[in-house]
Amino acid sequence: MSNAPAENSKTEEIVNEEEIDLTAANQIIDKYLTLPGNLMPVLQGIQEEYGYVPKPTIDLVAERLNVYPSQIFGVLTFYAQFHLKPRGRYIIRVCVGTACHVQGAPRIVDTFFEKVGIGHAETTPDLRYTFEKVACLGACGMAPLAMVNDDTFGKMTVQKVDEIVAEYNQRPMK
Numbered sequence: 561m562s563n564a565p566a567e568n569s570k571t572e573e574i575v576n577e578e579e580i581d582l583t584a585a586n587q588i589i590d591k592y593l594t595l596p597g598n599l600m601p602v603l604q605g606i607q608e609e610y611g612y613v614p615k616p617t618i619d620l621v622a623e624r625l626n627v628y629p630s631q632i633f634g635v636l637t638f639y640a641q642f643h644l645k646p647r648g649r650y651i652i653r654v655c656v657g658t659a660c661h662v663q664g665a666p667r668i669v670d671t672f673f674e675k676v677g678i679g680h681a682e683t684t685p686d687l688r689y690t691f692e693k694v695a696c697l698g699a700c701g702m703a704p705l706a707m708v709n710d711d712t713f714g715k716m717t718v719q720k721v722d723e724i725v726a727e728y729n730q731r732p733m734k
């Protein structure tokens with residue numbers, strides 16, 4: 561885990577250097593261009609297409625919708641649904657709410673950190689995983705609780721972390 565931030569910033573550099581194909585972003589803008597209140601659906605469409613909102617698409621949206629990039633950044637940072645950095649194909653969430661905490665969530669978190677090699681809100685360089693500690697997921701009876709994308713795993717143990725990571729390591733990236 562100690563070298564994760566360095567690896568993460570390396571990932572960001574690589575991604576920032578990458579050319580983003582703006583064809584899909586242009587098509588999304590075309591679809592909403594003449595509609596009032598089109599900024600949100602355009603940004604949502606872009607995030608759905610790219611998995612996050614890449615910087616070049618922000619410049620494109622600003623130019624084509626005639627809004628300031630700062631306004632777009634305001635929207636992107638206000639709403640938690642938007643991400644400015646690439647996210648993993650698989651989003652691991654571990655609940656650290658009270659019920660899960662007392663049932664051993666810290667150990668589950670640490671074991672995921674060890675197995676996946678990233679910390680909270682980080683993404684692996686290969687973009688397979690993003691890891692997040694989250695507040696109560698509303699299923700305290702199954703504490704401690706973890707999720708991978710939409711799959712829920714209750715009564716988590718260290719052994720289950722091993723099994724989950726082994727399974728998702730085999731899953732496709734598309």
Ligand code: FES
Nearest residue numbers: 655657660696697
């Ligand atoms: S505290 Fe974890 S699901 Fe409620």
